[in-house]
Amino acid sequence: MYMYKLEVELKEEQKVHVIVLAEDDAQAFDFLEEQMVRHFIHTPEVAEATIIEKKRAVKGAGYVVE
Numbered sequence: 568m569y570m571y572k573l574e575v576e577l578k579e580e581q582k583v584h585v586i587v588l589a590e591d592d593a594q595a596f597d598f599l600e601e602q603m604v605r606h607f608i609h610t611p612e613v614a615e616a617t618i619i620e621k622k623r624a625v626k627g628a629g630y631v632v633e
Contacts, residue, residue, distance in 0.1 A: 569595070569623060570621070570622045570623075571586065571595040572585075573619060584619075586630055586632070
């Protein structure tokens, strides 16, 4: 299992960061879509999504998001 930090550029010229746990890159992007639907009232259109970091999900692993 891996922890992914993804940077998502929305069509509205806004960037958001999403962290998900997934088995592989493809699953991370699937989970990204699910998180976007859950978080926003009206799901925004994604212009681009990029994996910024990928770490093994082990005790104590994490990210700092500014």
